[in-house]
Amino acid sequence: MATRRRRDLAAASSGRRLGNALKRAREEANKTQDEAAEQIDAAASKVSRLELGQSGIKLTDLTLLLDFYGVKGEQAEVMRELARAGRQRGRWTGYLGAIPDWFRTYVDLEADASELRWYQPEVVPGILQTESYIRAMNIKAHSRVSDDAMEQQLKVRIGRQAIIKQANAPLLNFILSESAIRRNIGDSAVMREQLLHLAEIAELPNVELQVLPFDAQTFGAAWVGFTIMRFDHDAASDVVYLEDYTDAAYLDRPDGVQAYGALWNRLQAAARGQVESRRMILHLASAS
The missing domain is CATH 1.10.260.40 (lambda repressor-like DNA-binding domains)
Structure with missing residues (x-):
């Protein structure tokens, strides 16, 4: 069901x-x-x-x-x-083995959205990850996954990133916890490349990227990552995506969507501004 x-x-x-x-x-x-x-x-x-x-x-x-x-x-x-x-959905039918069933709907919705809002408390969002960062994460998290499966997962994740710079690209808003940009994935070279990539993406006209620092006022649900997807800039069509280790939930009831919208607004207000956030990311990159 x-x-x-x-x-x-x-x-x-x-x-x-x-x-x-x-x-x-x-x-x-x-x-x-x-x-x-x-x-x-x-x-x-x-x-x-x-x-x-x-x-x-x-x-x-x-x-x-x-x-x-x-x-x-x-x-x-x-x-x-x-x-x-x-x-019939499924533009990634050639990679079904690499995409869990519960994630396939998200991939389709993400590609259709006119605006996306990510809050990520622990790691860099997949759509912003460099190839080296992806490989380092897969090696740590999926040590028993075959090389072929890992390559398929990599192709899917890299392929999804095309929406960032495509014609009529959606508005992309990110709030990353300081944990996400400080947590070491791979070695220092991997992290430096990843942080510099974030700083580059943050300068795109359709992207807003903020960092929620450790010393910011936080909220009870600030540890929960989520994505809000909007279609044709119509708030009534918003869908909230929530993911855990083995499954995902898709919320489109108004009360659930409004609750996460309010949480987003609070997190955005507590996070550092775009300029200050980019400066922080570049400082961490130089120290890597």
């Missing part, structure tokens, strides 16, 4: 995103829902459900609408991918 719930959650996310994109395309083309419905031989209520993300769409109907709206090229292909994803 948990696996099915996760897949439904990922599909719903793609449906909402595609619906928003279809609505924008129709409005930019100055077309009405009635006119769009005629193109696919359906009622206007069908177009309304599509735009609300409440109904799937056949690729043939999507092609008709895209032609009618004048949507072409990369934008059209993105919308086709969202339609496919709404029916």
Whole structure:
């Protein structure tokens, strides 16, 4: 049941995103829902459900609408991918053995998000890890994993990092505990490279990176890492991801999402500013 719930959650996310994109395309083309419905031989209520993300769409109907709206090229292909994803997730099917079932939904949601907020209390988030750091972590944590499995895990993690600098990259917000940047993973060369990478990423226009220092006021739940994912900048679509050693939870009920949103705000207020945080990271890198 948990696996099915996760897949439904990922599909719903793609449906909402595609619906928003279809609505924008129709409005930019100055077309009405009635006119769009005629193109696919359906009622206007069908177009309304599509735009609300409440109904799937056949690729043939999507092609008709895209032609009618004048949507072409990369934008059209993105919308086709969202339609496919709404029916069957899994852009990492070639690496299923390297991705636990409970993590696959997260990988899909992460790739679809327009904004992500990470709080990481112990280690550098996977999406920011260098190859050397990843290898050092895998050797420590998975000493019995085969070399092939380890290489697959590495490819997946490095592949996920493409969203940081892609066209129309999402907004990426990170709060790292001081523990995450001081904890030694590998040798000093590995840590120096990792810290310099963090400092470089922190300068990107779509990235905000803060450090929560040891001497900051902390909170009872500050030891719990979490990720908040937002889609099309719509707070109502937020999903909170929580992970433990063998499983994960995905929260999308308003009360749970609001609680973690409030925790994020408190942690962000207690953390050092972006400039000061980057200066701290560079100081640690120079001392490595």
